Amino acid sequence: MTAADRAAIAAGTPGEMLMERAGQGVVEAILARFEVQPVTVLCGPGNNGGDGYVVARLLSERGWPVEVRALAEPATDDARTMRGRWSGPVKPLSGPVGEGLVVDALFGAGLARPLDGLAAAAVTALTNRAEQVIAVDIPSGLPGDTGAPLGVAVCAGLTVTFHARKPAHVLEPGRSLCGEIVVVDIGLGETPTRLVENGPEAWAARFPWPETHSHKHARGRLIVVSGDAWSTGAARLASRGGLRIGAGLVTILSTEEALASNAAHLEAVMLKPFATELELEQAADHADAAIIGPAAGVSETTLLNVLALARTGAALVIDADAITVFRDDPEELFSVLDRDDVLTPHPGEFERLFPGVLKAAPERITAARRAAERAGSVVLLKGPDTVIAAPDGRAAVNLNGSPWLATAGSGDVLAGFIGGLVSQGMDSFDAACAGAWIHAEAAALHGPGLISEDLPGLAPRILRRLYAER
Template sequence: MAAADAAAIAAGTSGVELMERAGTAVADAICARFRPQPALVLCGPGNNGGDGYVIARVLAGRGWPVEVRALREPATDDARAARARWTGPTAPLAGRLEPVLWIDALFGAGLSRPLDGEAAAAALRMAERPERVVAVDVPSGLPGDTGLARGASVCAGLTVTFHAKKPAHVLEPGRGRCGEIVVADIGLGATSSRLVENGPELWLSRFPWPSATSHKHARGRLIVVSGEAWSTGAARLSARAGLRIGAGLVTVLSPPDALAVNAAHLEAVMLRAFETDLELEQAAADVDVAVIGPAAGVTETTLLNVLALARTGAALVLDADAITVFRDDPEELFSVLDRDDVLTPHPGEFERLFPGLLASAPERITAARRAAERADAVVLLKGPDTVVAAPDGRTAVNVNGSPWLATAGSGDVLAGFIGGLVAQGMESFEAACAAAWIHAEAADLHGPGLIAEDLPGLAPAVLRRLYDER
């Protein structure tokens, strides 16, 4: 954002003009959502406060009763210019904030310290009534690069930011404090970034739709490794998900003692037995993708099976037990991974492979990026704000996460979705992004009462919508 501002100013757009555009954009968003009513604009000393003075002036010009409360006098030239153009009532921030429409222009995304004094008291007051709060750029108290408040912070019902979302808008707990997020175009030029919000615009143009001449072999061959007889359901969930997402041929590779239970539950998914890691390697020799980990067991057998699959040409999707089994020697796993392999840990599994990394990183984006670089593979770090990172630094944050996915087996379905897309020729980073988004959309289609078995059957409705939008 700093680079975009600097480039616009270097190209001849003044900081005052950018502030006018920003403040007017916030006023427009407010007028589109609220009827005219008493409004209290809380202005800080920096350029975020300068935006606040512009908002106050524009709203007053449109007939709104507006008052400004200032934390301190403006400290930047642009903010002083905006303050000079505001001729309405201004009072110190100190004192009780009446329950009107509050416009939080105290501090923006560049905040690097906890709120204190009157600013902290005002933030706590606004957090009591987020539906009455409009935040400028980010709710005050949230650092824009992490979304992790180190003290009091505002909770808003509407946040208007500029040019592009910041990490605080997509990472929890910041995202939950922003309410509705509006990204206003204030005329800044395009800026390159390897960090994006996950959505169809990222990968839909390269989604592997079948053509009129497609056949099942052309649509990809996926295998899923089953656990022992008493823990086979997770592998079947992955296999069904891979088939539903479009893989042409899906096979569950099963220990002999689990053949009967798997056979009793499989139809279009095929079944094949293997006993040793060598037999598994041979069975996977001609497939495109192998999923291993769902209920595989944290055993030496699972470890050897992963290493056997790594010796084939198949891309690997490693989940659950196939991650945990390497907790004593993560480097053994990293040494056999390729850049088209995908790891899908939840935070606990992430800690087992990358001890201390999540706690030491400033936020989940940095942690996932460092993990992907260390493993030399795609890393999908699960959570309400799932992060997908590639070894080359590309990173996407998934913002459509659904609370209905908090159910046993949903991660097994996600692994199958990823495997099915990679099997069809989709690049692994984009496949992981697409799978995470489709997974969450499918959960929202069902809503309350969702169980993991529902998810594969919900995917076609999401795919139909994507197909129509392509």
């Protein structure tokens, strides 16, 4: 039972009533999606199984042919009550499951160890029929507080959970085992949750829209450090992203030998040369935000350039090579970061800065939180389930991740979106959340054939929507 369940029961809602509402919610989700057909309900010994008996009764009352299979007799009072209200037979779990839908009510929030014996066999037998499987609360075998199955786990086409999503519903690989996710309100009321789903409701109220009196100098000055002559495209992708997301002035800082290739491809983005890290520091002095890393090169120069930018007042977005250059001494980087700065590692880069943290943490939200605390800055851990964490413990998971983002340069544009928002004064955690969400939304809007050059140009459509809904 979760803390929210206990609080609701203590506040006077009997567990039995919560269970009745939970089962009702599952049944409504089934009725909205499936025609009448045979259903097998697999019930475990705990309250998840109790929900299963409610589902069996309510579907049967509507004329659905229902078979109940139980792993063991109910072990809780509420589950025993619901077992008692089911008037049909209860068969053992062993043996093949027939045609039609399968309701997985074996284990939910109380899963304590990997599935074995009959439960493991029953779950294994459901392989390849995910579309017919409806998981109650969580696919059995998947712990609710992580996205990592303990051994075998159900793969469902639909998961109906209660009150709020749990980490297992948003973190991979658990999220992919859930199929469609429906969240049913069972009357638990407001409860503090450590998990924030990243979407406009989390940051739209603080989005930095320009005011009537805004001019380009006040709308955010962003700089982007270019790679060398053969690697200038990444900085241009980032700068275009920054400009599209609203930064008033965006400047690429480039060494002499890369000036010509940058100049040949820039219009609204400005260009400024620098030769040494001291000149970079001076050039960046009036910037509100600076992006370094995209195709910067894994070199001592990049490391010194990061340290130079850290001496300015600009908030930093540190990506790619600018992360990797600190792999031998992450503390050197952490010592110059503060809460306005953002690190945007993919898992490989994350491992370089925070060795062992991903392996030791039960899931990515905890890992990102630990990393943000250690670095003293915002950390955005990339993935299909991108997690954003701040040193003060705030964390959010991106739920709109798009497979179309698996294309060269998409991370450069993301750095640009984040840097562009930070340069306009948006809080760095909000900016990382908003940047990641808009990035994925833009990719989904385009779909097949997306290349990173398209992303900045897609942002205005998402921004227009946000602007209209503000």
